[in-house]
Amino acid sequence: MQERQAACRIQVTPLGEAYVTAAKALAADLGLPLALDDPEFALQVGSAGVQLQQLGADAPGPVWVDFLQGGAAHRRQFGGGSGQMIAKAAGLQPGVRPHVLDATAGLGQDAFVLATLGCRMDLIERQPIIAQLLRDGLERARSDAEVAAIVARMTLHHGNAIELMRSWQGDTPQVVYLDPMFPHREKSALVKKEMRLFRPLVGDDLDAPALLEAALALATHRVTVKRPRKAPPIEGPVPSFTLEGKSSRYDIYARKSLKP
Template sequence: MTLLSIHPLSSNYHQQASELAQLLGLPLNKEAAFALQLGDMGLQLQELADKAPGPVRVDFVEGALAHRRQFGGGTGQMIAKAVGVQAGVRPSILDATAGLGRDAFVLACLECNVVMIERQPVIAKLLEDGLARALANLDTQIIAQRMRLLQGDAINLMQSWQLETPQVVHLDPMFPHREKSALVKKEMRLFRPLVGDDLDAPKLLSTALALASHRVVVKRPRKAPCIEGPKPSYSLEGKSSRYDVYTLKTLKS
């Protein structure tokens, strides 16, 4: 059985699904473990096994991110403190491991300009789809305009960086699987077969440190070891996760 197939949810989307299958080099309407489904709600990833959880899609307009946009705690959030958001300071940020774009969206809500990199093409397409819908919605349009997506390998892109140098690079590498870890969430259940572990995390960190002008921030499970390499300047610890902060220069207004 193939790992992933493109499935239109109605005949209205057959042409789009066919073009997407060709673009991603994936089969169309084949039996598979996972389906990238295209329909009225946009693009979504669905596991096809019995008793599988519901689909995963990127939605900046409604749901959990809409609630966080309205009631998320503003500059008091741990991620805001980690990247250096403060009075008169809204650093430019490169989110080099964008995933579903949640952290990038939170930072864009705080008026930071964020460039996102996602190397897995299917996840990048989910993110592109969610970003397009956010740009078309009046409630999220201005926020989405602060977000830019690049698809490719973060290490290669950072080593040959052509855009304005980011003040902060944010990293959230996939953590190696452990039983009873937080990675049993449905997103991780779907993504791990596609993405695997970020075994190049030390190289990712060293490349980020060479690019960022002011700091690098690494999100980790709370009890996980630091990424191999230089020790962080300090860490901010929450209930389930922490941020290791590598300071290079002081952020000033």
């Protein structure tokens, strides 16, 4: 996601006196106010950590990152293991757990699935508020012995993914995974409250072709791009092959085989 400190009006709100100090520190770190006239969003700090709440009469509930409960926990326990389509798309197979860079990390759900399956994960998120939500979720997950071993395989980087990939430092990832925000206008694409919040916050990834170009230049073995099932491929090279599901598909740009 593009690094845009959104034009949206966002304030940081402590959920009780006990969280005022933490809220002030977070506001200073992100360059956000503690109070606004007519704010659109509140980045709330409370007992559950950091959460983003859209304000207004028709706003959905808050969004936060939770790797310990809810959907992440259910998928970790019952998600189908390495038989999941995302695992196949990332090249997992018996004896193969590649080093993967998720260059459009968002709330980290896909990266957490791959880390659960044993992949070493680097994550890039360039929207500062979303990066903070993800950082907070990773920190809280370290309190659980079982999940701590999973998130220990996840390293978060905040910055512009294109720039970071072009000047990548450290071990080169075997696989780069991309899930750019698609400029889809149908209401059905906005059902999830995460998408309803993120659209005004980050907009669409109009630089997806440059993102793909940088990924192809960096990955040693493959680039995997998640797309809506009926969406066109990202402008650029033709995918080597695709894996298609009910609502989404994976375009795979293969460079060489992943082997044990």
